[in-house]
Each structure stands twice: as structure tokens, then as C-alpha cells.
Amino acid sequence: MTESLQPPGLRRHGSPYAPAMHGADAGVRRNDLSHWQQWAMAFEHIRDGVMITDAACRIQTVNAAFSAITGYSAAEVAGQTPRLLQSGKHAPDFYRQMWGALTLHDHWQGEIWNRRKNGEVYPELLTLNAVRDADGTVTHYVGVFTDISHSKSTEAQLERLAHYDPLTELPNRALLQARLEQMLLRARRQCATTAVLIIDLDGFKTVNDSLGHPAGDELLVRVAGRLLACMRTDDLLGRLGGDEFMVVLEDCGSPEAVARLARELLDTLTEAVPLSCGQPVFVTASIGISLHPVDGSLGLVELLRDADTALYRAKEEGRNRFCFYTSNMNAQAVAKLDVEAALSRALERGELLLHYQPKVDGASGRIVGAEALLRWNRNGNGLVPPGHFIPIAEQSCLIQHIGAWVINEACRQIRAWLDAGLPVVRVAVNVAARQFAAGDLDQVVAGALQRHGVDPQWLEIEITEGMLITDPQGATLMLMRIKALGVKLSLDDFGTGFSSLAYLQHFPLDAVKIDQSFTRRIGEEPDGAALVDAIIALAHRLHLRVVAEGVETELQRDYLLQQGCDELQGYHFGRPAPAATLEQHLLEQTRAPLTPPPLTLT
Numbered sequence: 122m123t124e125s126l127q128p129p130g131l132r133r134h135g136s137p138y139a140p141a142m143h144g145a146d147a148g149v150r151r152n153d154l155s156h157w158q159q160w161a162m163a164f165e166h167i168r169d170g171v172m173i174t175d176a177a178c179r180i181q182t183v184n185a186a187f188s189a190i191t192g193y194s195a196a197e198v199a200g201q202t203p204r205l206l207q208s209g210k211h212a213p214d215f216y217r218q219m220w221g222a223l224t225l226h227d228h229w230q231g232e233i234w235n236r237r238k239n240g241e242v243y244p245e246l247l248t249l250n251a252v253r254d255a256d257g258t259v260t261h262y263v264g265v266f267t268d269i270s271h272s273k274s275t276e277a278q279l280e281r282l283a284h285y286d287p288l289t290e291l292p293n294r295a296l297l298q299a300r301l302e303q304m305l306l307r308a309r310r311q312c313a314t315t316a317v318l319i320i321d322l323d324g325f326k327t328v329n330d331s332l333g334h335p336a337g338d339e340l341l342v343r344v345a346g347r348l349l350a351c352m353r354t355d356d357l358l359g360r361l362g363g364d365e366f367m368v369v370l371e372d373c374g375s376p377e378a379v380a381r382l383a384r385e386l387l388d389t390l391t392e393a394v395p396l397s398c399g400q401p402v403f404v405t406a407s408i409g410i411s412l413h414p415v416d417g418s419l420g421l422v423e424l425l426r427d428a429d430t431a432l433y434r435a436k437e438e439g440r441n442r443f444c445f446y447t448s449n450m451n452a453q454a455v456a457k458l459d460v461e462a463a464l465s466r467a468l469e470r471g472e473l474l475l476h477y478q479p480k481v482d483g484a485s486g487r488i489v490g491a492e493a494l495l496r497w498n499r500n501g502n503g504l505v506p507p508g509h510f511i512p513i514a515e516q517s518c519l520i521q522h523i524g525a526w527v528i529n530e531a532c533r534q535i536r537a538w539l540d541a542g543l544p545v546v547r548v549a550v551n552v553a554a555r556q557f558a559a560g561d562l563d564q565v566v567a568g569a570l571q572r573h574g575v576d577p578q579w580l581e582i583e584i585t586e587g588m589l590i591t592d593p594q595g596a597t598l599m600l601m602r603i604k605a606l607g608v609k610l611s612l613d614d615f616g617t618g619f620s621s622l623a624y625l626q627h628f629p630l631d632a633v634k635i636d637q638s639f640t641r642r643i644g645e646e647p648d649g650a651a652l653v654d655a656i657i658a659l660a661h662r663l664h665l666r667v668v669a670e671g672v673e674t675e676l677q678r679d680y681l682l683q684q685g686c687d688e689l690q691g692y693h694f695g696r697p698a699p700a701a702t703l704e705q706h707l708l709e710q711t712r713a714p715l716t717p718p719p720l721t722l723t
């Protein structure tokens with residue numbers, strides 16, 4: 122049997138192979154011997170598997186690589202047909218085409234899945250050639266193949282890396298976009314509506330910064346799992362990168378159906394995410410949605426851009442919500458960019474100024490302080506409403522320069538009053554979250570005080586609760602450094618955020634400002650004043666001064682005085698106005714005798 126497995130004309134003669142030789146032929150064919158020995162050596166040691174069959178496809182000869190790859194010895198396959206190796210992965214058509222080519226061209230080459238003796242299916246690159254004799258009759262078939270399972274698996278790995286996110290195993294941006302492109306084509310043909318939802322986690326950076334990147338990664342995997350659980354069979358979920366995910370609904374039905382899914386996605390995240398570090402994490406998300414062709418978002422680029430714009434709006438509106446794209450959003454975004462650009466030049470053009478709103482002492486009715494409020498006279502055309510530019514400054518890095526300017530300008534004004542021999546009161550300035558987070562606020566404050574030779578007792582910094590919550594330890598250190606300068610600290614908008622006085626006692630604060638929304642409720646709702654009462658009582662127990670903001674009516678004033686509120690601020694006493702107006706009131710006050718109840722300055 123082994124004999125029949127030698128290449129045609131060869132027989133095993135010891136080792137290596139040698140052609141059969143007969144008597145007198147030997148001398149003549151010495152050269153042939155060497156020739157055949159070389160071929161036999163090559164045949165046996167070649168790394169590709171070789172299989173030679175007769176015209177009826179019965180295996181006659183295989184080499185060592187064949188056995189190494191397939192697991193079958195030469196003896197095991199002798200006389201069998203290559204069907205022995207069939208994997209079952211190819212349809213009959215595949216073999217029909219292969220034989221068609223072999224019959225027509227005496228040659229076929231392609232990739233084929235075969236099965237090893239141990240049952241493993243593997244891919245090989247196979248070349249088949251028909252061997253014909255002088256009459257043109259097929260005498261043999263020669264198959265040469267390479268096991269390409271390794272390169273196939275590398276190829277598959279590369280393919281996976283190119284199209285899937287290795288962390289969550291979800292489709293990545295490239296695959297999402299390719300699939301979305303196909304879906305849009307189909308949707309156009311079928312007049313269906315396609316929805317794109319871009320999901321961005323709120324506050325993910327805090328998790329990464331506080332618990333470390335492995336915890337951040339784990340959170341992303343968990344979030345991906347929860348989002349995936351909300352998907353229907355045909356929905357596509359992928360990770361765009363960072364903490365951003367995308368959902369594509371090929372035929373989303375109505376906007377209401379999309380809204381339902383968006384709500385479901387937000388809801389699925391509300392439950393605490395347990396992490397292996399033992400720290401459960403609460404995470405919310407914001408979602409921007411665009412619809413094709415409802416929003417006129419005609420192509421992939423527009424659809425993604427519009428979903429992004431809507432996402433931005435969802436973040437702006439307070440996060441943990443979804444927002445559909447509307448066509449005026451782009452106009453608003455452009456208007457915002459316009460404000461940002463003009464604002465970036467406002468400082469150098471001297472268009473910024475401060476207005477001062479008095480704070481009145483509850484007991485004496487005298488002005489004991491003022492809040493400095495930023496104003497912008499754009500191009501000298503009048504004041505831009507603060508709500509139209511301060512939030513934009515706060516969202517960009519402009520607030521750092523502008524905020525430093527406000528502190529410096531307040532100190533310059535105090536120095537100017539002192540130099541003019543005018544009465545001076547404590548001036549409070551607002552700082553923005555970004556300004557506080559920058560970590561150099563104490564230096565900015567110290568620099569301004571020093572530059573203008575101002576005693577720190579005249580300056581107060583108003584912060585908000587949000588600045589304390591992200592990094593309480595860092596915030597405490599910063600507040601202590603500012604406090605050490607001799608500057609007062611007050612907590613603005615109290616009641617609108619975290620609102621735990623017990624928690625706040627850990628911060629070195631001097632005062633708490635009751636948010637104007639609570640002041641407004643005094644006299645308006647039966648229990649409207651209850652919160653005000655509670656804040657005053659608790660703040661006093663913690664030895665904090667209480668300032669009520671937004672006092673507009675006598676009723677509010679009287680109620681707050683009755684409750685022992687220390688200072689009052691609001692339109693009832695005076696609107697924010699240029700420095701000269703405050704100067705005037707302070708001068709009048711120095712001339713007037715001490716006469717409670719408080720002055721009405723408006």
C-alpha cells in the first residue's frame with residue numbers, strides 16, 4: 122500500500138525516495154537518480170501538504186506535511202477519496218464549481234474548509250492540478266495546500282479590532298457608520314424612518330477620576346450590558362468611544378416610540394451599578410435623537426451631527442434626559458458661537474463692567490454689603506441680558522479670564538472708594554464652577570487683593586453647592602486657603618442643590634444665601650415659608666450668617682426679619698446698578714440716622 126503512495130514512477134528505496142532502476146539502466150540514469158532524490162526530498166520536506174490521486178480520485182500519495190496538517194497517516198488515506206476530509210461547511214455547488222474549473226482548465230485554486238482527523242474544521246488554501254498523459258487523458262490529480270487557520274484567525278482578530286470595541290465588544294464607530302449607511306439606503310427605499318440616538322453618560326469623568334480607570338472601564342461594560350438588554354432584535358447598539366454610545370433604529374415607527382425607548386434607556390441606568398471595588402455607582406445619561414428623514418437630516422453626516430446637537434441640548438437642559446433634534450437648534454448653536462466669539466474679545470475691548478446690588482442688614486436696615494454682578498455692554502450698544510452670556514462664558518474656558526477680571530475689578534473699585542474717602546462695604550463676587558475647579562482661585566484672589574492693596578475683610582466669595590460635591594476634600598482645602606487670606610465665604614443659591622446643612626458644616630463657610638425661589642414662596646403658598654424657616658434655624662445653629670436673596674415685597678421682608686434673617690438682598694432694596702448708584706446710597710446712609718425698619722432704595 123505504501124508503494125502505491127509514492128509519486129508516479131517513484132518507489133521507496135530506503136530513504137530518501139529513489140526511482141526504480143534495472144541493471145544496465147543504472148549507469149545511464151545516474152543523473153536521473155540524483156534528480157529524483159532531490160524531488161523526493163523536496164516532496165517529503167515541503168511545508169505544504171501534497172496529495173496525489175489517480176484519475177478516479179483515489180489517494181495514492183501524500184507527503185509528511187499532509188499527515189501533519191490533517192492528522193491522517195499515508196496508510197490511513199491510501200485508496201480513500203479526498204471526501205474523507207470534507208468539513209460539511211460547503212454546499213454541493215461549491216464542489217461542482219471546483220470540478221467544473223478543474224475539468225475545463227485542469228486547474229483550480231481557492232480557500233476551502235476541511236476537517237482534520239480529530240474533527241477540527243480548518244481553512245486551507247488549496248491548488249488542484251490535473252495531470253494528463255501524452256494522449257491527453259487525465260491520469261492523476263495533484264493537490265497542494267497550506268493550512269491558513271493561523272492567518273485566518275489573525276485576519277479575524279484584525280477584522281474584530283477594526284469593527285468592534287474591545288472593551289464592551291459592541292460595534293465601534295466605523296462599523297456603526299457602515300451599518301447606518303446601509304440602513305439609510307434601505308430606509309429610503311422602504312420610506313421608513315430611521316432614528317439615531319447618541320447616549321452620553323453624565324459625570325463619567327468623576328467616576329474615572331475618583332475610582333480609577335479600571336472602575337470606569339467596568340462601569341462602561343455594565344452600562345453597555347444594560348443598554349443592550351433594552352434593544353430589540355433589529356436595533357443596533359454600539360460604542361462611539363469614551364462614554365458615548367449610539368443606538369440606530371432602522372425602522373423606528375413614530376417619534377413617540379423612539380421617546381419610549383429613550384426613556385427606557387434612561388430608566389435602566391437609574392439603578393446603582395455595583396462595581397468590583399465594592400463601591401456602587403449611580404450614573405445617568407443624556408440622549409440626543411435625530412430622525413431621518415423627519416428632521417431633514419438627509420445623510421449620515423447630518424444625522425449624526427443633529428443627534429450630537431440634540432445631545433448637547435439635553436446636557437444643557439440639566440442632563441438625565443433626552444432631547445429630539447429640531448431645526449432651530451443649529452441656528453441657536455450658531456448664535457451661541459457668535460456670542461462666545463464676541464465675548465472672547467469683550468475683555469480687551471473694555472466692554473465688561475460690574476453692577477452692584479446692595480445687601481441690607483436685617484437689624485439696622487443699613488447697607489452692609491453688595492453683590493458685584495457682571496454686565497456686558499456689547500459694542501457699546503447696551504447691556505446684553507446676563508442670562509444670554511454668563512452661562513456661555515461659564516461653559517467655555519472664557520470664564521477663567523472673565524472671572525479673574527471680576528475679582529480684580531471688584532478690588533479695584535474698593536480701592537477707588539477707599540482712595541476717594543467714600544464709605545465702603547463688603548463686596549461679594551460670584552465664582553463659576555470651572556473657575557473653582559481650576560485650582561488657583563486662592564492665588565487669583567490673593568493677587569487682586571495685593572495688586573490694589575485691599576484689606577481682605579472687604580471681599581467675599583460666593584460659591585455654589587455643586588462646586589463642593591464633586592471633590593469635597595479638594596474643595597475644603599481650597600476654601601481653607603481662601604479663608605486664610607481673610608476673605609469671607611458664602612454659599613449661594615442654597616436650597617437648590619445638595620442642601621445638606623449637616624454636610625456643609627464641614628466647609629469653612631461664613632454665610633448661606635437662601636435662593637430667591639424660596640423667598641418668592643413666602644406669602645404665596647401656605648407652607649411656602651417652611652423651607653426658609655428651616656434654613657434660617659439650621660444655619661444659625663451652625664453659626665452661619667443667613668442672607669435672603671430676591672426680596673421683592675414688604676411681606677417677604679417682614680417675614681424674613683421676623684425669622685431673624687441676618688441680611689436681605691433684592692429688588693425691594695435696590696436693583697443691581699453701576700458703582701456710582703451704590704456710592705450715592707452709601708453716602709446718603711452715612712448722613713442718615715440709624716432708623717429701622719430697613720431703607721427702600723428703589
Ligand SMILES: Nc1nc2c(ncn2[C@@H]2O[C@H](COP(=O)(O)O[C@H]3[C@@H](O)[C@H](n4cnc5c(=O)[nH]c(N)nc54)O[C@@H]3COP(=O)(O)O)[C@@H](O)[C@H]2O)c(=O)[nH]1
Nearest residue numbers: 494495507511527551552553613614671672673691692697
Ligand atoms: N460666574 C459668575 N456669575 C455671575 C457673575 N455675575 C452674575 N452672575 C450670575 O449670573 C446670573 C444672572 O445674574 P443677574 O442677571 O445679574 O441676576 C442677579 C440679580 O439681578 C438677581 N436678583 C437680585 N435680586 C432679585 C430680585 O429681587 N428678584 C429677581 N427676580 N432677581 C433678583 O439675581 C441674580 C443674583 O443671583 P445670585 O448670584 O444667585 O445671588 C446669576 O446666577 C448670577 O450669579 C459673575 O461675575 N460671575
